Amino acid sequence: MSRQEQVTGALRLIPARKGVAERVKAGQIVTVINTHGSQVVDSWAFNAEDPGEFMSMEHSRGAMLRVNPKVGDTLRSNKRRAMLTLTEDTSGGIHDTLIAACDRYRYEQLGHVGHHDSCTDNLAHALAAFGITGAETPSPLNLFMNIPVRADGSVSFEPPVSTPGSHVRLRAEMDLIVVFSACPQDLVPVNGAACTPQDAHYTID
Amino acid sequence: MSRQEQVTGALRLIPARKGVAERVKAGQIVTVINTHGSQVVDSWAFNAEDPGEFMSMEHSRGAMLRVNPKVGDTLRSNKRRAMLTLTEDTSGGIHDTLIAACDRYRYEQLGHVGHHDSCTDNLAHALAAFGITGAETPSPLNLFMNIPVRADGSVSFEPPVSTPGSHVRLRAEMDLIVVFSACPQDLVPVNGAACTPQDAHYTID
Numbered sequence: 001m002s003r004q005e006q007v008t009g010a011l012r013l014i015p016a017r018k019g020v021a022e023r024v025k026a027g028q029i030v031t032v033i034n035t036h037g038s039q040v041v042d043s044w045a046f047n048a049e050d051p052g053e054f055m056s057m058e059h060s061r062g063a064m065l066r067v068n069p070k071v072g073d074t075l076r077s078n079k080r081r082a083m084l085t086l087t088e089d090t091s092g093g094i095h096d097t098l099i100a101a102c103d104r105y106r107y108e109q110l111g112h113v114g115h116h117d118s119c120t121d122n123l124a125h126a127l128a129a130f131g132i133t134g135a136e137t138p139s140p141l142n143l144f145m146n147i148p149v150r151a152d153g154s155v156s157f158e159p160p161v162s163t164p165g166s167h168v169r170l171r172a173e174m175d176l177i178v179v180f181s182a183c184p185q186d187l188v189p190v191n192g193a194a195c196t197p198q199d200a201h202y203t204i205d
Numbered sequence: 206m207s208r209q210e211q212v213t214g215a216l217r218l219i220p221a222r223k224g225v226a227e228r229v230k231a232g233q234i235v236t237v238i239n240t241h242g243s244q245v246v247d248s249w250a251f252n253a254e255d256p257g258e259f260m261s262m263e264h265s266r267g268a269m270l271r272v273n274p275k276v277g278d279t280l281r282s283n284k285r286r287a288m289l290t291l292t293e294d295t296s297g298g299i300h301d302t303l304i305a306a307c308d309r310y311r312y313e314q315l316g317h318v319g320h321h322d323s324c325t326d327n328l329a330h331a332l333a334a335f336g337i338t339g340a341e342t343p344s345p346l347n348l349f350m351n352i353p354v355r356a357d358g359s360v361s362f363e364p365p366v367s368t369p370g371s372h373v374r375l376r377a378e379m380d381l382i383v384v385f386s387a388c389p390q391d392l393v394p395v396n397g398a399a400c401t402p403q404d405a406h407y408t409i410d
Contacts, residue, residue: 056305057263057344058262058303058304058305058344059305061303061304061360062303062304062305062311065359065360065361066358066359066360067272067303067354067358067360068358078305078342079310080308080310080311080314081310098263098266098267098272098303099263099266099267100261100263100264100267100283103285105284105285105286106267106285109285136341137283139262139263139344149272149354149358151356153271153272153273153354154270154271155266155270155271155272156270
């Protein structure tokens with residue numbers, strides 16, 4: 001099945017290393033496509049009427065009773081309301097809810113000197129286009145990110161298991177502003193062993 | 206060894222169902238004592254000079270490479286700076302970084318009608334005493350809370366494994382405002398099978 005058969009809405013770009021925001025109505029389906037197969041997409045959702053209500057990993061884990069959403073699970077807000085339901089997943093089902101968005105401090109600690117794009121800055125820039133400034137950075141839903149949790153509670157940063165063209169579908173449970181960032185991490189292999197951030201795509205149906 | 210021998214500073218109360226805040230200087234040691242053995246203590250830390258910098262579970266997990274802090278691990282801020290280091294733990298080593306603080310929405314969803322104390326409100330009240338209002342509710346370090354993560358990524362809410370008088374010691378790595386809430390949860394057994402919130406205590410040395 002080609003990507004064109006899988007998705008029906010217009011294919012929209014999440015440029016490598018950058019973020020996008022979109023308004024989505026309750027009931028619409030957002031499909032996030034891992035076009036090249038190994039790109040992590042940091043994802044957020046905000047109540048379209050109140051950016052102080054946002055998708056919260058710590059509230060979602062308590063409701064899902066899982067650290068990693070599976071098809072049928074609903075991500076919840078910091079007011080414990082339904083925001084996004086995972087309705088389909090062809091990516092292998094490995095996503096992350098545990099790790100903060102990358103930020104300038106992360107790249108400084110990894111030894112990078114000078115400007116580096118980050119998912120935290122991408123979120124701020126994407127929200128600013130909707131007139132929202134000064135928002136906190138909620139802990140993201142890191143689509144396709146592979147952070148295994150072992151029996152002793154240890155975690156590690158591993159390359160994604162997703163394949164080119166694989167996707168997740170998320171149903172909006174309220175009117176939302178969704179934000180996606182094609183993670184610019186190129187110093188550890190979260191975006192694949194080549195450490196090369198790539199474009200991803202999405203549709204809204 | 207009695208509790209009096211274990212701790213040297215004045216014993217201070219965290220009243221059952223309520224929260225307290227304290228200013229702590231870099232280098233001081235905060236000892237949190239599970240006086241009755243099965244009380245979860247939701248814990249936060251804020252930079253004393255900037256409440257916009259706070260202890261962050263999602264940043265800490267990425268640095269500790271663990272979901273559950275062990276002796277020697279350092280909890281970090283949303284700017285990835287060292288805030289608190291776990292230097293001693295006689296409680297069995299089971300704490301939680303995954304689950305949100307309880308809030309009015311949690312009790313409503315559990316069927317409670319009318320007012321119920323919550324760790325989220327306790328945090329807000331405790332910070333207000335320092336003139337800090339409108340702060341976000343960071344995901345807490347839930348001392349003594351037992352949320353096992355299984356190989357399939359599922360989690361469950363279990364009674365603590367800690368024993369009466371057991372404690373953790375945390376060294377402040379910067380000047381902090383720390384907040385502790387003796388979790389008022391009495392509808393699920395996170396505070397022990399009896400579902401009865403109890404006092405806890407702490408010292409600052």
